[in-house]
Amino acid sequence: xxxxxxxxxxxxxxxxxxxxxxxxxxxxxxxxxxxxxxxxxxxxxxxxxxxxxxxxxxxxxxxxxxxxxxxxxxxxxxxxxxxxxxxxxxxxxxxxxxxxxxxxxxxxxxxxxxxxxxxxxxxxxxxxxxxxxxxxxxxxxxxxxxxxxxxxxxxxxxxxxxxxxxxxxxxxxxx
Numbered sequence: 203x204x205x206x207x208x209x210x211x212x213x214x215x216x217x218x219x220x221x222x223x224x225x226x227x228x229x230x231x232x233x234x235x236x237x238x239x240x241x242x243x244x245x246x247x248x249x250x251x252x253x254x255x256x257x258x259x260x261x262x263x264x265x266x267x268x269x270x271x272x273x274x275x276x277x278x279x280x281x282x283x284x285x286x287x288x289x290x291x292x293x294x295x296x297x298x299x300x301x302x303x304x305x306x307x308x309x310x311x312x313x314x315x316x317x318x319x320x321x322x323x324x325x326x327x328x329x330x331x332x333x334x335x336x337x338x339x340x341x342x343x344x345x346x347x348x349x350x351x352x353x354x355x356x357x358x359x360x361x362x363x364x365x366x367x368x369x370x371x372x373x374x375x376x377x
Contacts (some may be wrong), residue, residue, distance in 0.1 A: 205235035231256030316366035322348040
């Protein structure tokens with residue numbers, strides 16, 4: 203056991219404790235920012251917001267994993283650490299790839315038909331198919347997401363959500 207490893211970390215796999223995950227997330231976030239800034243204003247909002255937040259949170263995670271000054275305090279504040287892991291098991295790769303597939307399907311749906319129809323379908327579908335909850339519960343989740351998204355963004359904030367390639371004048375050329 204080296205100086206940077208806590209005794210409770212010894213049973214946690216190296217790949218989970220290592221600096222690799224936050225560095226990969228920083229790279230993904232920077233790629234999202236770079237690509238997103240090339241889109242027109244309304245299409246750039248989502249990828250730049252997600253990419254920016256991903257970089258910020260991954261940097262905080264990287265700092266918490268380090269031995270830099272203040273890292274222990276940040277780890278305590280953010281609840282980071284491996285003594286009380288949220289998941290006491292390591293999910294199989296197939297399960298992780300399925301989660302990535304769900305996220306990619308959501309992003310593809312947003313690009314194709316827009317945010318407003320995709321979010322309720324994604325949330326309801328995930329609750330029903332992945333969460334294995336009753337269809338009625340999934341429909342309530344999807345309906346609640348639709349009502350919330352429309353009310354907050356389209357109605358109260360008067361913010362036009364991205365309409366997708368199929369419903370944006372010019373389609374793919376508008377990107």
